[in-house]
Amino acid sequence: MKCQKCEKPATFHITELTGPKLQEVHLCEECAREYLSEPEASVAAPPTLAGMLAQQLKGGQLKVGQTAEELARIDQRSCPVCGITFYEFRQAGRLGCPHDYVCFERELDPLIANIHGDTAHVGKHPRRGQKGTDRRTELIRLRRRMKEAVEQEKYELASELRDQIRQVEQQES
């Protein structure tokens, strides 16, 4: 068999898997090397989280009409539970606590849709907390506030917070 691109004998028999159906290509070694190393312009490397975040900030995913000021304001917003700012998340690519998914919902939703091509979970559910565990995540904030109250010797507030913590713990477990 001759090479499909020149006159030399074909020693490489390549089966194309990417098209709508399998396609056989017969080439000599030289042409095969060229054929196999051809960069495919249509396939970009898989997008990275950092890349998507950068793109999102450039305005691609955010609502039209947002100014640099508004973007800066979003960056400065922080989670009331763990205190992480959106800027910090963008820098590190890691969130600070489960509540971030709630309080940064508007910013995260387009990002999540971009990564997964979907925005709703359809798999396994835990036996407890199927309706969401954000109430339990509230414990992070309550415990932090209690610790601060004790440090500031605000014992009345601390004991109120302790009662609230117990209440949440009992409700949720």
Next chain:
Amino acid sequence: MKLEELARQCGEWLRGSGPESDIVISSRIRLARNLADFPFIRRCSEQDRKEVEETLRRQIASVDEWSQLSFVDVNALDRVDRQFLVERQLISREHAEGEGARAVAIDPQEKFSLMINEEDHLRIQVMNSGLALEQSWTQVNRIDDLMEAGVTYAFHPKLGYLTACPTNVGTGMRVSVMLHLPALVITRQIEKVFRSLQKISLAVRGLYGEGSQAMGDFYQISNQITLGRSEEELIKQVSDVVPLLIDYERRAREFLIRESQENLHDRVSRAYGILCTAQTISSEETMHLLSSVRMGVNLGLIDDLAIPTINQLFIHTQPAHLQKLRGIELDTADRNIERAHYLQRQLRKRGQDDAAEKN
């Protein structure tokens, strides 16, 4: 359990048996989970990390059937021991190189491990030799249930299991299959295969995960998406593509035999020869040559070695394993000498044993 004892055995994923094990080395599934009432790792204080570790440890200890599990304080291990656990795939590189309170619980058969305070509070992983994704899912799902019986995972009604990185949210599941694809590498088809996998949002990584080189022609194929598809669908996506890859690799091997059996046999025999006689050899070269020998055994070009023997050499010649087996720390130059001696001893001994077994 002492890590030295672990070093001598081979572990589940390199057992070299199971369906399609000439090409499929192992199947692995991991789940990422977080406790609902603690910040994610990045915002955890050292105290938080300790409490997370303690909470999860207590739950692991409460499961009767897990009484044989070894609980290893990763933070207290020295560098070689941490590297050793990475080489065995019982912990990730990120877990080994992290800081602060973190641990791992290891099944004595090394079929599963539970990493605590990795990127997420808990990462459960199950490993099986050969192509065994459904079985792995049954196992990991059950382990997840056993853990969840005593702790509350962070869960969102719409987004599913919440993870520190949005790339894992939803199922928190990564399904991966490790394949040995030397013939696709030799025939220069591997790049093309990878590009087609990327198109259907599957990721390709080297032996030791993210960013690692594809050493010894080992490649891990895994799902990139974790949200919007059920666990079964994600598993199907990976397991559907594996038979195709096996088929391409087999066809490439047949092609090599048909077109130039002498060249292939020569390549395999030379690799075997170097491994048997070298006086100093790097880890990379060892992996590269073992890969050829492994393919040679599968094609019947070498008849005095068995696949489990070669799999064991792959892991035992890794830097930390060499040092654990020898019992002392060695620098790179000394490791290369030790590796060559180890290979000589094992290949001469095993060559005779395996040949005797076959006769």
